[in-house]
Amino acid sequence: MSKYMFSILPFNSTWRTPLWCLWLCSCHSGPDAVSLLNERKGARNKQVTKLHKKKRSSCQPVLDHFDQQYSQELGDLWPSARAVLLDRHSWQYGVMLNRFSTVTDITQTLQSQGFSLLLPQTNVSTLLCNGPSTILISKHQARKDSLLPPQYISKCSPNDSYVQPESPSHALGRDLQSEALSLACPSLQCYIHPYPLRFPSQAHRPGQLKQYYLLNAASLLPVLALQVRDGEKVLDLCSAPGGKAIAIFQCATPALICCNEPDPHRRDWLAKTLESFVPHSLNSRVIVSAQDGRSFGQREAGTYDKVLVDAPCSNDRTWLYSCSGQQGEQRLQERARLPMLQAQLLRSALSAVRPGGVVVYSTCTMSSSENYAVVETVLNDCPEAEPEDLWEEIAIPLSKYFAFSPAHPGHGQTLHKPSPQPQNGNVSSYHHRLGILVVPQPGKTWGPMFLSRIRRRK
Template identity: 25%
Template sequence: MLSYSILKHVTKETKIFVRYKHPSHHWSVLRKKDHPIDKALNHFDDFYKQVFDKKWPSIRKALFAKKKYIAVVNRFGDNIETISKLESEGALNMRRLFTLEKQYIQEEISEKKRNTALENIFKLDEMTEKATENVDPKVTSDNNLSKSSQFSLASSLSNAQYDTERLVDGKSFLSPEILHHFIPATKIKGNEDFLPESSHYKFYDQNIQFAVKSDNEFDIHFPEHLDIYCYEKYNKSDFGNPSKGSTGVYNYYLMDGGSVLPILALDIKPGHRVLDMCSSPGGKSLLAIQTLYPECVVSNDISGSRLDRVESVYEQFLYDFNEKWLGPGKIKLTLGDARNIVDDNFDRILVDVPCTTDRQSLHENDNNIFKPSRIKERLQLPELQKELLFHALKLVQKGGIVVYSTCSLSPIQNDGVVHMALKQIWEETNMEIVVKDLSPALLQARSVYEFADRNLLKYGHLVLPSMSHNYGPTYFCKLKKLK
């Protein structure tokens, strides 16, 4: 009886469930936490969807997908053996691809010219037939020669007018209203104050108009000593880790394929003095050296630790670096704010500015530009970028080239910064700058890269990440100083 009564009493008791919290490292807690990469993605979804419209989903997918690299063969290593090895593994020489595309383009142009000439002949025949109806045959015969010359292809080309200037005004793509439209409406809280991002672009004056000269460029000079290898589109093969050869340096350097184009756009020639304003991690400076053209390359950076990374790259890829490179002045490493550089003896200047580094911002939380502690820095990026570009245009010699580049999709950090710098040049100096439109020349690169539509850009060019060509993003704009 006793055991029965105890059992009966227990069954009537109320059960109490206690819920324990998961530890901070549990997946469910981490998933709910708002990381910098989450903030970056929210920002890009809000911002870039407006810019790229239907293309944004595919670009977004590519940013999260496996990134593609290219291999820059080290001329100071066992380059012949390295080239043979890369080609045996199925890698393609980028210079050869560009050359083949150039030949295809020339054939296409020739075919179009032939078709145009035939069309003109047919039109001329039709016009002649109509003109000779009810007309004296003798008069028609006398006029055939003059009409033929009037409607000939050569005559049409000689009378054609070519637009060499672009007028930038308040109604253009880069007007304040459009720029502000592309800035997310998100307000950021800092020091108990709410600050809209668009307020940082209030210095745009839509009433100011200024002419910007632009020239088409029809060819990309690919240095004969520069051997770069890539894989064809949709091929996701990896290059193995580089190894050291008989000279004690690594046989090739791996980098984002988009990073090649700003160096090619510089059009470095033998004897040129080259300045890389923001050189870390050192890949683009090394690429300039691999052309074997520069008399001197100055690699500058504002951070000592970042400059150490550049020096480390040089030591790994240039044999006897301290003796044969630093000593004679072939390479100079300088530490400081590039806006304070006073040496103006440069033929080529690369302005590869600090930016939101879009792909990295979606993959790494550490040191992410979207961290709450870096809000002010991120908002002030366009102003810093503009100041660096403006100073580069002042430093470069007459006839010299400045290439501005970022690894961002942002129209504010890209064309917007170029616009601001050109506006300041027009307002404060007597310099004459021409924007080089590389659209015709970049047709040579169409089998390697995917570029943004030209109607999205006013000045530069943008490599879009895609599942077929997953390089970039890389924006670059070529500017030449006439006076």
């Protein structure tokens, strides 16, 4: 592991994840994750496209369970979500550019093929970047113990600005589009296509940076909700395969980012991802940790400004295809035990974050028991934790691209789908503040992705 040049903390964990669970939270990395997994088996990059063409049948016990659970929890949204999950050829992937690599040729190719930016870069976003972020940069640069010289601190430049081909007034209006721009610094560039067009992945080449990362664009939402700024200390508690850590580096230049992964095989995968996207000049800012995430917060209490908990979960996409009938039954038994682990991880994250800091909890399942119930349980146990409403900040501005359904406090109920516009100033209701859920729908096949933001009171 030393060949990856990152600082690595010793492995002292008793957390042993079942082998089938190692694949659970890798779905949002898209073909890049599949490509790297194939490389470990000696496969070539071309096999990625063959993988998509190979027809795989769904796991019937899992599908039957989903039908029973999600028809109650999602109501009218489930039939169309079911159709998307069963049609792998309809799945969309985003192309996140690496700001540390030359991407001019890739940008031109993407635009020529009909890709457009998820977060259009305009003068509004430039002003946002030059506002609070600039203040943070100047403070960080003024520190005598700065880890890197000023030229390595991320800044906004004219080269970071691109124009969205289609009118920003389409569907949402100019005000809502501008609100979406506040979600990230212009350095984050993710291209998406309205149709399930596949872009080829790039093979891992030791010592060479990749130009882009393929992912389910919904996986960027937890990173946007985290609102990382330059000079902050960030913990990615369940980091492998590393896609969200890479996205964090596209948004800002943290003073330190700790990427934690207890499993040695997934940690090796994580280190390769970091090597492929993070330049050597930033290696001193990256720690690859091997701690048990459940006790991490006890060891490093109040250390971090921002913490991301992309928790192991019962991944809806992969569960439908990666098992036989017997394995499906075993997984469904394991599914009932996951919420306990997820709640432990979230509590640990709240301990690791400083007072006033932020924790974002996310999964790639639509299961209420692993999403809303976990957040509600931890909130009841942690009086210092306060949920924050993401509906106006993320769901409304990005509803053009993603199909959102809000959290709800009950189980086995049909979801109430609120109007995309605030009514009577009551948008920040309790069920909104628990979190928001991206449900795959025809034409918007991103997700599943649940995210909740919790602030630790000062």
